[in-house]
Amino acid sequence: MANIYDVARRARVSAATVSAVVNESAYVSPPLKSRVEQAIERLQYRPNLVARSLAQQRTRTLGMVALNIANPFWPAVVRGVEDATRARGYELLLANSDDDPDKEAQCLRLFLAKRVDGVLLTKARGRLPADVVAEFKASAVPLVQVMRLGTGVRSDVVTVDEEGGTYEAVAHLLRLGYTKIGMLNGPNVSTSRRRLAGYREALRAWQRPFDPRLVVPGDFRVEAGYDSGIALLKRGPDAVFIANYLMTVGFMQALRQYQLRCPEDIGIVTCDDHPWLDAFAPRLTTINLPKYDIGRRAAELLFEAIEPADGAAKRSTVRTITLRTSLHIRESCGYELRARRRSYDRRASRRSTRRADTIGEGPQ
Amino acid sequence: MANIYDVARRARVSAATVSAVVNESAYVSPPLKSRVEQAIERLQYRPNLVARSLAQQRTRTLGMVALNIANPFWPAVVRGVEDATRARGYELLLANSDDDPDKEAQCLRLFLAKRVDGVLLTKARGRLPADVVAEFKASAVPLVQVMRLGTGVRSDVVTVDEEGGTYEAVAHLLRLGYTKIGMLNGPNVSTSRRRLAGYREALRAWQRPFDPRLVVPGDFRVEAGYDSGIALLKRGPDAVFIANYLMTVGFMQALRQYQLRCPEDIGIVTCDDHPWLDAFAPRLTTINLPKYDIGRRAAELLFEAIEPADGAAKRSTVRTITLRTSLHIRESCGYELRARRRSYDRRASRRSTRRADTIGEGPQ
DNA sequence: CTGAAAGCGCTTACAG
DNA sequence: CTGAAAGCGCTTACAG
Numbered sequence: 001m002a003n004i005y006d007v008a009r010r011a012r013v014s015a016a017t018v019s020a021v022v023n024e025s026a027y028v029s030p031p032l033k034s035r036v037e038q039a040i041e042r043l044q045y046r047p048n049l050v051a052r053s054l055a056q057q058r059t060r061t062l063g064m065v066a067l068n069i070a071n072p073f074w075p076a077v078v079r080g081v082e083d084a085t086r087a088r089g090y091e092l093l094l095a096n097s098d099d100d101p102d103k104e105a106q107c108l109r110l111f112l113a114k115r116v117d118g119v120l121l122t123k124a125r126g127r128l129p130a131d132v133v134a135e136f137k138a139s140a141v142p143l144v145q146v147m148r149l150g151t152g153v154r155s156d157v158v159t160v161d162e163e164g165g166t167y168e169a170v171a172h173l174l175r176l177g178y179t180k181i182g183m184l185n186g187p188n189v190s191t192s193r194r195r196l197a198g199y200r201e202a203l204r205a206w207q208r209p210f211d212p213r214l215v216v217p218g219d220f221r222v223e224a225g226y227d228s229g230i231a232l233l234k235r236g237p238d239a240v241f242i243a244n245y246l247m248t249v250g251f252m253q254a255l256r257q258y259q260l261r262c263p264e265d266i267g268i269v270t271c272d273d274h275p276w277l278d279a280f281a282p283r284l285t286t287i288n289l290p291k292y293d294i295g296r297r298a299a300e301l302l303f304e305a306i307e308p309a310d311g312a313a314k315r316s317t318v319r320t321i322t323l324r325t326s327l328h329i330r331e332s333c334g335y336e337l338r339a340r341r342r343s344y345d346r347r348a349s350r351r352s353t354r355r356a357d358t359i360g361e362g363p364q
Numbered sequence: 365m366a367n368i369y370d371v372a373r374r375a376r377v378s379a380a381t382v383s384a385v386v387n388e389s390a391y392v393s394p395p396l397k398s399r400v401e402q403a404i405e406r407l408q409y410r411p412n413l414v415a416r417s418l419a420q421q422r423t424r425t426l427g428m429v430a431l432n433i434a435n436p437f438w439p440a441v442v443r444g445v446e447d448a449t450r451a452r453g454y455e456l457l458l459a460n461s462d463d464d465p466d467k468e469a470q471c472l473r474l475f476l477a478k479r480v481d482g483v484l485l486t487k488a489r490g491r492l493p494a495d496v497v498a499e500f501k502a503s504a505v506p507l508v509q510v511m512r513l514g515t516g517v518r519s520d521v522v523t524v525d526e527e528g529g530t531y532e533a534v535a536h537l538l539r540l541g542y543t544k545i546g547m548l549n550g551p552n553v554s555t556s557r558r559r560l561a562g563y564r565e566a567l568r569a570w571q572r573p574f575d576p577r578l579v580v581p582g583d584f585r586v587e588a589g590y591d592s593g594i595a596l597l598k599r600g601p602d603a604v605f606i607a608n609y610l611m612t613v614g615f616m617q618a619l620r621q622y623q624l625r626c627p628e629d630i631g632i633v634t635c636d637d638h639p640w641l642d643a644f645a646p647r648l649t650t651i652n653l654p655k656y657d658i659g660r661r662a663a664e665l666l667f668e669a670i671e672p673a674d675g676a677a678k679r680s681t682v683r684t685i686t687l688r689t690s691l692h693i694r695e696s697c698g699y700e701l702r703a704r705r706r707s708y709d710r711r712a713s714r715r716s717t718r719r720a721d722t723i724g725e726g727p728q
Numbered sequence: 729c730t731g732a733a734a735g736c737g738c739t740t741a742c743a744g
Numbered sequence: 745c746t747g748a749a750a751g752c753g754c755t756t757a758c759a760g
Contacts, residue, residue, distance in 0.1 A: 001503055003753055014731040019755060029729065044495075044502060049478045050417045051753035054736045059414060061457075061478075070443045075433040082460060091474060093425075094458040096446060110455060114413045114425075131408075138408060139365055222639050245640070252643035275586050276609070279616035280644035367737055378747040383739060393745060415737035418752050 002043035011039035022047055053115070062302065063093040063111030064120040065104055070096075071220060071246055073272050073291065077146070080295025081120060088303055090117070099187070099219070101126035108132050112139055118302040123148040125189050142305035144298045149190040156305065157320040158298040162191050165287040165325030166198030166241065167205075169269040172285075172327060173239045174206045176338045178267055182214040182237035184228050184247050192217070195243060218247050225250020233258050239267035239333075245274065248284065263334035273328055285333035287325045297321055366407035375403040386411055417479070426666065427457040427475030428484040429468055434460075435584060435610055437636050437655065441510065444659025445484060452667055454481070463551070463583070465490035472496050476503055482666040484659075487512040489553050506669035508662045513554040520669065521684040522662040526555050529651040529689030530562030530605065531569075533633040536649075536691060537603045538570045540702045542631055546578040546601035548592050548611050556581070559607060582611050589614020597622050603631035603697075609638065612648065627698035637692055649697035651689045661685055 004022075008015045013032050020026040021036045028036070039045070053059040062085050066074050078094065085092045093116060097104035104124040111119055112135050119141060128151050136143060136153045143155035173181050183199050186192040196215065203210050216232045218224030225247030232240065233254060242248045248270040255262055262268050262282045273288035301319060329335050368386075372379045377396050384390040385400045392400070403409070417423040426449050430438050442458065449456045457480060461468035468488040475483055476499050483500075485507060492515050500507060500517045507519035537545050547563050550556035560579065567574050580596045582588030589611030596604065597618060606612045612634040616626070624630050626646045637652035665683060693699050 004755095005753080015754080016731060016756080017729090020730090023755085025755085027729070032730080044498065046473075046477050046499065048418075048753050049474075050414060050423060051736090052755075054412075054414045054418050054738085055753080055755040057736070068443075069433065069439040072436055072439070075436070075439050078458075079432075079434045079460065082458065086459070086471075091457050091478065092459070093455050094442075094446065095450070095456070096443065107450075109410075110413075113410050114455065134408065135410065249640040249643045276613040279613045280646070282644070368739095369737080379738080380740080380747060381745090384746090387739085389739085391745070396746080412737050415752090416739075418754085419737080419739040421752070 001048075002045045003048065004045070006043055007036065007039045007045045010043060011035040057115075058117050059115050060089065061091045061093055061114070061116050062118050062120065062299070063095070063107075063114070063116040065095045065097050065107045065111075065122065067099050067122050067124065067220075068096050069094075071244070072274060073244060073289075076291035077295040080292040080297075081299045082295075084296045084299035084303070097122075097124045099124045101128075105129050105132050109135070112136070112141060116141065118142045118144070118306050120144050120146055120298050120302060121151065122146045123151055123189070125187055128152055142302055144302045144305075146294060146298045147191055154318060156301045156318055158294055158301060158323070159320065160191075160289045160294065160323050160325060162194040162325075163198035163201070165271070165289070165327075166195040167202045168198075168325065168327050169241050169271075169287045170199050170202035171205070172329070172333060173241065173267055173269060174202060174208070176239075176267065176334060178239035178334075179208075180214070180235075180237045180239070182232045182235065182240040183216070184225065184232060184240060184242040184251060185215055185217050186243045187217055187219050192243065199241065218243070220244050220246055222246045222250040222253075226253050229254030230257070233260070237266065239269075242268060242270040245270060245272040262332050263337060267334040267338075268332040269327075270332070277328075277330065282332045283330035285330045285335065286328045288328055289325055290323050293323060297323070365412075366409045367412065368409070370407055371400065371403045371409045374407065375399040421479075422481050423479050424453065425455045425457055425478070425480050426482050426484065426663070427459070427471075427478070427480040429459045429461050429471045429475075429486065431463050431486050431488065431584075432460050433458075435608070436638060437608060437653075440655035441659040444656040444661075445663045446659075448660045448663035448667070461486075461488045463488045465492075469493050469496050473499070476500070476505060480505065482506045482508070482670050484508050484510055484662050484666060485515065486510045487515055487553070489551055492516055506666055508666045508669075510658060510662045511555055518682060520665045520682055522658055522665060522687065523684065524555075524653045524658065524687050525689060526558040527562035527565070529635070529653070529691075530559040531566045532562075532689065532691050533605050533635075533651045534563050534566035535569070536693070536697060537605065537631055537633060538566060538572070540603075540631065540698060542603035542698075543572075544578070544599075544601045544603070546596045546599065546604040547580070548589065548596060548604060548606040548615060549579055549581050550607045551581055551583050556607065563605065582607070584608050584610055586610045586614040586617075590617050593618030594621070597624070601630065603633075606632060606634040609634060609636040626696050627701060631698040631702075632696040633691075634696070641692075641694065646696045647694035649694045649699065650692045652692055653689055654687050657687060661687070 004015045004018050007018045013036060017028055017032055018036050021028050021033050064081055066078060069075050069078060082092050095107035101124045121143060133152050143153050145151060145155050145157045147159055170181060185196060200210050213235055214237060216228040218228040229251035242251055260266050269285045271287050273286045277284045368379045368382050371382045377400060381392055381396055382400050384392050385397050428445055430442060433439050433442060446456050459471035465488045483505060497516050507517050509515060509519050509521045511523055513521060534545060549560060564574050577599055578601060580592040582592040593615035606615055619626055626632050633649045635651050637650045641648045
């Protein structure tokens with residue numbers, strides 16, 4: 001493949017001139033410019049972006065480590081990131097950590113060694129190894145944490161109001177008259193802790209006791225939904241809040257095994273909305289997280305750190321964007337069955353009045 | 365960040381020696397080696413992979429352009445690719461074309477400019493621009509086509525036996541006694557053409573007439589499933605084969621509008637199996653494509669072209685791997701309802717005896 | 729306006 | 745066994 005010197009020779013100019021016309025980085029007189037353009041055309045010259053990256057000390061590439069795109073929650077987040085990334089002319093390096101700290105560390109080291117311009121990370125459980133933290137600090141590569149917190153690296157953050165969303169879900173169940181509400185939570189990560197807080201807060205607002213045995217952790221996979229579901233059903237809840245879609249799938253299997261019908265015998269509110277939920281029964285009532293926006297805003301935040309807008313001095317503070325959830329009422333919560341026979345309690349929760357999509361935004 | 369010369373200086377050796385210990389590419393005497401290792405440790409030296417790529421003329425990076433990972437078919441394919449990629453120590457650049465030829469061309473040009481070592485492509489509809497085809501040829505960057513064919517670039521291929529899978533699906537419906545079987549097909553791409561061939565072949569084997577008005581194209585999205593579904597329902601089919609999951613979701617909405625129940629009023633067999641299909645009603649009967657394996661084998665094929673195994677001369681022929689589908693019988697096809705009341709016709713189709721996962725493999 | 733030259737940070741024959 | 749030097753293909757001050 002032709003390089004910049006081949007083009008320069010054919011156009012009888014210097015490499016610097018070729019570079020100037022390719023990048024439109026300096027005025028080049030019309031005659032030289034057209035000679036260069038012709039040479040590029042003849043030789044089918046394509047600048048080598050690896051060499052450019054080395055010279056410019058930036059790769060125009062972002063690295064994203066997701067938990068697992070085979071979990072249907074993540075693809076939309078990745079799309080949000082990718083669309084924002086491509087809109088800026090950047091490329092996206094994608095990795096899945098499977099919530100495994102070792103894999104995650106491995107991916108991050110590679111990204112940093114490849115000199116990505118920024119990193120998007122949904123933290124796997126556990127801590128980041130000290131060497132990775134040190135590398136982030138030494139390289140000053142900007143990081144944006146997505147959903148989950150706790151890397152130990154100073155960074156911007158895009159999260160979801162998990163606490164408020166869970167509160168809304170549980171409050172919805174309480175309003176429908178359920179009295180023994182279980183929770184199928186995620187593993188011990190920041191999002192799960194915030195969700196648990198929302199669950200407890202709703203119980204408190206309704207002056208219901210908190211029974212820790214009604215909260216069972218899981219790892220967001222189908223099998224965990226089944227296993228933890230069985231464990232939970234033994235405690236006889238009349239409703240349950242489930243932290244994600246795949247665990248709900250497993251939970252449905254547990255229900256079938258117990259010959260329980262949803263929503264007749266047990267009410268369900270779950271996280272993650274999907275286009276197909278309307279088409280199959282029971283139609284799930286969900287707390288939807290704005291998946292695409294999570295990704296898009298995370299990427300945009302990252303770009304602000306990479307290329308501060310003109311005039312905007314490099315921020316020295318860190319930003320947190322918290323996105324809202326929304327309750328989608330369908331049938332699994334038993335709304336149809338219950339809202340009619342008892343007046344749906346419209347007692348306003350203190351959270352139910354917020355309107356804007358973004359709750360909090362600004363220096364934390 | 366420290367570079368190789370900083371390390372060399374501190375260890376009182378040359379950069380070549382540092383390189384030799386970092387890459388274990390040559391013997392280095394123990395004293396020098398330990399000095400180098402200490403220097404690396406002290407300076408927290410991490411080789412700059414951009415510079416290495418430029419020097420070595422390879423990036424250890426693959427580019428993959430998928431159609432759209434927000435369609436739940438693709439994430440598993442991407443995982444297959446990523447796992448195989450990471451197992452080799454490579455990175456993966458991901459892009460979505462949205463089945464748009466312009467986006468696709470744009471992504472491919474960028475990948476090539478970034479000097480990826482290989483490309484995985486699921487072709488968007490339409491043709492590849494001549495300049496992109498020319499670039500592939502000139503650069504000799506290996507390409508593997510995934511599922512869809514027709515780039516105009518000589519390449520290895522991983523496909524699925526769409527024709528056989530569709531045949532099996534339609535034959536299943538015919539055996540169940542359906543007489544007016546519609547088809548909600550994809551857009552005019554190679555996979556859709558092969559599926560149509562399978563559909564027609566099944567009808568022929570059962571000596572049923574082919575009615576082109578019972579075949580409606582779609583673009584694999586929910587809306588198309590609804591729109592084309594409405595169009596199809598007007599022709600009054602008693603069963604339908606649908607080319608993917610999202611269109612099935614749209615079709616279910618069309619059914620609801622027509623007050624039709626599945627499987628009582630209409631039987632459905634669809635493509636793409638998912639873990640959640642067992643949990644919701646109607647439980648879909650599907651032709652499953654081995655998504656993860658498609659991705660994994662495509663990546664492996666690509667690596668064979670990138671780094672031929674020792675002794676294996678660079679292949680001059682092109683390979684095609686065709687993976688099998690499998691029929692998962694659940695309830696949407698009406699099996700329960702019909703298999704009992706009429707003896708399920710066990711007439712063996714000529715395709716039903718194959719066993720191996722891989723049908724054909726070898727030079728085409 | 730244009731070009732010569734240095735620099736980005738590695739690798740890799742090739743001497744010694 | 746080890747190092748000096750050239751090369752990978754760009755960009756970017758800096759002269760002129």
